[in-house]
Amino acid sequence: MHRTLEHAATSWKGQPVRGGSALVTVLDPRARVVVAFGLSAVVVFAGGLLVPAVGLGLACAAVWLARLDRRATVRRVLTVDLFILVMVLMLPFTTPGQVVFNVGPLAASAEGLRHAAAIALKANAVVLFSLAFMSTMEAVTLGHALARLGLPARLVEVLLFTVRYLEVIGREYKRLRAAMKARAFRPRSNLHTWRSFGYLVGMLLVRSLDRARRILAAMKCRGYTGTLHLIDAMRLQRADGFFLGLAGATAAGLVVLDLVGA
Amino acid sequence: MHIVDGALSTPVVLVGAALAAGGLAIGLRKIDADRLPEVGMLSATFFVASLIHVPLGPSSVHLILNGLVGLVLGWAAVPALFVALLLQSVFLGYGGLMVLGVNTVVIAGPAVLVHLLCGPGVRRGGPRSAAIWGGIAGVVSILLTAVFVALALAATGDAFVPAAKLVLAAHVPVMLVEGVLTAAAVVLIRKVNPTLFEPAEPGAPVLEEAEHV
Structure with a gap:
């Protein structure tokens, strides 16, 4: 307990990328922000279970490509999962519907199980997307990209x-x-x-x-008058165009998949 | 208390985003260049506070302190808390990206309300009444946060109502801790630097104050 207390304030810095450069870090920060939010939106607003599952797979692939520190990533994801554990466990028993199995006097419904699975898949996919695409840039760079x-x-x-x-x-x-x-x-x-x-x-x-x-x-x-001048040289390269195109096509594919599946 | 992505229904997420955008627009208008460092400081304090765990019974709770941030910043608390939540979700994975709006409303809404409700009491009167108002601010901000979370869950579907009740119950001890904590913080700030609770006027003479520090 005391150890976690003393270390508590140091964990904000985000993820160090192993080995310096990864496939993700050479891409333009704006492209990474757009893709992280875009893919997250497609996954979160999906109706069925298929798209969140595919999304989670894509997010895992993105984490792999970003070469994140594995232990830190697992720890972060587990924190999130502990957080939603209670809700996900309760949901099957509080949703009315077709009974799948019983635990004591409580009945778990198929609808509730499906809903709980969707939440778990979506929450994890979004966390992994943002860890892979955004936590790998410096916070200041994120600010510039958002501007x-x-x-x-x-x-x-x-x-x-x-x-x-x-x-x-x-x-x-x-x-x-x-x-x-x-x-x-x-x-x-x-x-x-x-x-x-x-x-x-x-x-x-x-x-x-x-x-x-x-x-x-x-x-x-030193002459501050109320404006911070953002000095950076963000320019979209060919790789960014390819990345954006690929991500856009993936997102479109997922939307179609969701419409067809549902 | 963060709500994760995927839990809430689309209308709830969209309403949250719209409310947060409105709050941000109002809050940003209250921030002039001179206040910018102050807002950044409070935002960072909220972020760091959420990593401080305070023992409570067999377990521990992390601080939220949105009441205190609201007391100091007023409407400017909305951008401050939004930024802290954004950084938390991007770099730590707490919360989510689509629910940022809802989470902002849940945390910053009570901050602004507490400012309107308890702000005058904290500024005026003796240290004892300031402490009481500070304590109320701490309790009420967490209560409202829990109520907002519960409402967001309940609006999503009836299946979430038990979870919403659980959220309310789980926040009762947090209210106690934050109440005591905020009261103590208010007493100390009143004693050491009461100007902190003054409503900031645009173009206040910041430089002259700084000379004495």
Whole structure:
């Protein structure tokens, strides 16, 4: 428990790609964002079970091509699955329909089982798509890609500032926790612990905002007038065209498959 | 509390996206250049807080703190929380991509409501009443979050009603923790830097304040 607590704030950085470059990382970030959202939409809004299953297969292939760290990926996916486990397990028993089997007094229906399977397939497929296509780029690159795709400039700026401060806050949090630990604080399930965490969060906010104001002052000294100029050289290459075409054809195929299957 | 992709029906997902887009439009208009670092900081704090686990009985809960973010940011909490949720779903796989809108409404909606409801109480009055209003903000924000999740599930289908009830029940202990925590945080902030809860005016003299820090 304590180990997870101390490591908790470090896991935001996303996935390191093994071996430096993978097939996915050479592609244009905008193309990767579009494909991740597009394929996710096709899978999520599918009516039947076939398309989510095929989608999950594609997502696994994408993870393989992205050469993600296998253990980290499995851990992330398991976190999501633990999260939906209760709902997926409950669903067969709360959906009325044709009874397939009984557990004690509870009856599992075929409709409920199908629905539960669809949720599990879709949730996992989307997580794997975003881990494969998007978590492999730096968060700042994601911001630039979203800006180039037409997200409001202000929203992208909030994102860029957030990314910048994640590390700052994470470090500040660890410093404050270390100070508490040095004073023999051990988190337990009591009022004292919760109040101490409240003070911790309050202090985190106060210090962070002081820091934010100093940073703003420093930025103004360097000519900041309210616009962050995004400097990058995103250009669609031939490989991106091929990738987008392939993904588009796949998406279209899946939509047709869903319409025919349903 | 994140809802994953695939669980909700298409109309619920679309309504969530539309509401989130509206909230974002309002929130973004409240953010001028001077406030940008502050919003980024709060967004990052929400992100980090969700990775902090607090022991509770035999298990532990992670902090949500949307009430506190709402108290400090008001409507600007919507973009801040949206960005944190986007980063979480892209880099950690929490939640999903299509349900981002619903998740934003579920987390940021209570933040804004708490700001309107408890904001004045936290700003004015003595430390004791500020602590009480802070505690209310912590409890109510989680309660509303749980209610919104339950509503989204229940609107998807009757089969989800038991799951929705479970969500409500599971959030009761979280409400307790967040209430105490938010009250303590409010007391500390009031003592150390009460300007944090002041409604930010566009073009406020940020630079002069910074000199003393």
